[in-house]
Amino acid sequence: MTYQDKLFKQITRVEDFAFDERVAGVFDDMVARSVPFYNEIQRIQADLIMDFLPDEAGVVCDLGCSTGTTLAHLTAHPRCPSQALFIGLDNSAPMLAKAQVKLAAQAAKGQVSLRLADLADLTDLPPCNVVILNWALQFVRPIDRQGLLNTVYQALRPGGLLLLSEKILAQDPLLNRVYIDHYLHFKTSQSGYSDTENQRKREALENVLIPYRLDENMALLERAGFAHRDTYFQWFNFVCMMAVKR
Numbered sequence: 001m002t003y004q005d006k007l008f009k010q011i012t013r014v015e016d017f018a019f020d021e022r023v024a025g026v027f028d029d030m031v032a033r034s035v036p037f038y039n040e041i042q043r044i045q046a047d048l049i050m051d052f053l054p055d056e057a058g059v060v061c062d063l064g065c066s067t068g069t070t071l072a073h074l075t076a077h078p079r080c081p082s083q084a085l086f087i088g089l090d091n092s093a094p095m096l097a098k099a100q101v102k103l104a105a106q107a108a109k110g111q112v113s114l115r116l117a118d119l120a121d122l123t124d125l126p127p128c129n130v131v132i133l134n135w136a137l138q139f140v141r142p143i144d145r146q147g148l149l150n151t152v153y154q155a156l157r158p159g160g161l162l163l164l165s166e167k168i169l170a171q172d173p174l175l176n177r178v179y180i181d182h183y184l185h186f187k188t189s190q191s192g193y194s195d196t197e198n199q200r201k202r203e204a205l206e207n208v209l210i211p212y213r214l215d216e217n218m219a220l221l222e223r224a225g226f227a228h229r230d231t232y233f234q235w236f237n238f239v240c241m242m243a244v245k246r
C-alpha cells in the first residue's frame with residue numbers, strides 16, 4: 001500500500017496544523033485515513049440529503065467543503081435534482097482549488113459554486129434546504145460557534161436539515177482515554193500511520209482542533225433553535241449529528 005500523506009513523517013519541527021498548500025495536496029488521502037468510516041459517512045449522507053431536496057431543485061451549503069468530496073458525492077447521486085444549487089465555502093484557497101478541479105472533472109448534476117469565506121464571519125447564507133458541517137465546526141473558535149449555528153438556522157427553510165459531524169470528547173475521563181487510545185490504534189493498524197506521525201499530528205492539532213463534548217454540541221443546536229436533534233452515526237470519539245428546523 002502506498003500512501004500520499006507523509007506530512008508528519010517528513011517534518012523536523014511541529015508547527016500548528018493549517019489547511020495550506022501541503023495539506024491540500026494530500027488531503028483526500030489524509031482525511032480518508034483519519035476519519036473512521038469516512039467513505040461510508042459520505043454515502044449515507046448523500047442518500048439522506050436527497051430526501052430533503054425538492055423534486056427539481058433545492059439549495060445545499062457545505063461549510064468547510066475542503067476538496068469538494070461531499071459535493072462530488074451529491075452531484076453524482078442518482079437522485080440529485082437537475083436544478084439543484086450546491087454552494088461550497090472554505091477559508092483555504094488551496095483546498096478550494098482542489099475542489100474546483102475535482103468537480104470540473106465530473107459530469108455533475110446541478111450547479112456548483114465555490115466561495116472563499118471565513119465561517120467565523122458568516123452573517124448570512126442564502127435560503128437553503130440542507131447545510132453540511134463535516135469536521136469543520138471543531139476548527140472554528142469556540143466563541144464563534146453559536147453565532148455560526150444561529151446563522152445556519154436562520155438560512156434553513158422550514159423542514160431544512162443540518163448535518164453536523166465532529167470529533168468529540170467523551171464526558172467521562174476514563175472513557176475519553178479509551179476512545180483516544182482506540183482511535184490511535186485505528187490510525188496505526190488500519191491507516192498505516194506510525195506512532196511518531198500520530199504524536200506529531202496530535203501536537204500540531206492542539207489548540208487548532210478544539211473538540212466539544214456531545215452534550216455541548218447538542219446544546220449549541222438547541223440554542224440555535226433546532227427542535228429536532230439526534231446522532232445518526234458514532235465511532236467512539238467521531239460523531240455525526242442531524243438537526244431539522246421545524
Ligand SMILES: C[S@@+](CC[C@H](N)C(=O)[O-])C[C@H]1O[C@@H](n2cnc3c(N)ncnc32)[C@H](O)[C@@H]1O
Binds near residue numbers: 135
Ligand atoms: C477536516 S476539513 C473538512 C472535511 C470536509 N468537510 C470533508 O468532509 O471532506 C476542515 C475544513 O474546514 C476548513 N475550515 C477550518 N476553519 C475554517 C473557517 N474558519 N472558515 C472556513 N473554513 C474553515 C478547512 O480549511 C478545511 O478545509
Ligand SMILES: O=C(O)C(=O)C[C@]1(C(=O)O)C=C[C@H](O)C=C1
Binds near residue numbers: 035205
Ligand atoms: O487526524 C486526526 O487526528 C484528526 O483529528 C482527524 C481530522 C478531523 O477530525 O478533522 C483532523 C484533521 C484532518 O486531517 C482530518 C481529520
